[in-house]
Amino acid sequence: MTDTRTPSPSPRRRRRGRPWLIALLILALLPLGGVLIHRFLPVPVTILMAQQALAGKGLDYRWTPLEDISPHLVVSAIAAEDARFCSHGGFDLEAIEKALKHNENGRRIRGGSTISQQTAKNVFLWPGRDWVRKGLEAGYTVLIETGWGKRRILEVYLNVAEMGPGVYGAEAAARHWFGTSAADLSPRQAARLAAILPSPRRYDAGTPGPYVRRRASRIQAAARTVRNEGLAACVI
Template identity: 75%
Template sequence: MSAPRRLGCLGAVGLFILVLVLLPVGGVAIHGVVPPLTTFLMVEQGLKGKKADYRWRGLNDISPRLVEAVIAAEDATFCSHRGFDMKAIEKALESNARGRRVRGGSTISQQTAKNVFLWSGRNWLRKGMEAGYTVLIEAFWSKRRIVEVYLNVAEWAPGVYGAEAASQKWFGKSAADLTPREAARLAAILPSPRRYQAASPGPYVRRRASRIQAAMGTVRNEGLAGCVLD
């Protein structure tokens, strides 16, 4: 291969790598200030004919109780980690190694990265990209912004995305007016929003919501949501 042709190939490879780096960084930087217009999950469900109910609300228009509830339920160390809960990951790996049901170790940061920037699935490519986006949003966004985006793009019922749409569907009120009990119920159904209901929950959701509501007191008293709530 001639020197000019070799340089041309190297230039093309370099340009490709540069684009691969700049696209994620640019997307994260933009969504640090601009709400996502949609997500891959919304698009996937839309292609199946399911209309999305997605209503963005700033964190000041969402009850602090819901912030406490999701931190209590999903990620109690949110304010102290940098995107990954290594103890939770170790426990998940140990559980999987013993052949038990796969346990998750995802933080709110990881879930936000997945929900906003990636498609659904569990393959290694997506998990690797999820880790990369998690590092980026922790670097570019404040903890408050991460929770704000998470609460606005999480699915809370089939085709229902975000705290405002969820509050209206399940309780007929604004997300700003959620009570501690209602917030705990919304957090309780997050792992399986297409299976469980927040308004008229069964025994499992009632028990889980009760535990979450109790843990919300710990979150509040120990300042575990201090990086989000003033």
């Protein structure tokens, strides 16, 4: 009788396919490895920092632990950028819905990104608004919310966010704009730094114009609400 069974692949043929599996595993583990490393170690440099430095915009970046950053800046950043930071899981669906409605009306585009999303983008990804980057941003946001926790997320955010032309993080910004340390920022100075976060290369926190002064006043009032209502309890 003729044997019609299909012969099993040889060990050599099975081994030939394994490099693809290994490559896929490495690609899957790279994001996890990056998130794990930055859970404990300071971020050395971001893609944006490198791009701006290579373009001749300078690089002033000084890593500072969260305990050495004024609580006034902590509550001001939350008030300005993400009032529900302590209560959401990385995505503020209400803010996203409001941003979509705002943009549908043809007005100036408004983002709905949380501090967690901004941190994921700043640390791991490139600047831009393409859908690939947004998809990766969502994945990294889930990873850092799961693996870092709120306090570490805010610590990294306040260290890598651009706060002036070529100026990154609370310590560099405090010295650049006010000649003081991040630990000694006053409520007004902290509000001014938070006020320029959306456009740090356009606005001046040291000698602000009318727009930044108005925005800083609103942020300072909102920061008091954040503190009084315990909206920053997860980090201070």
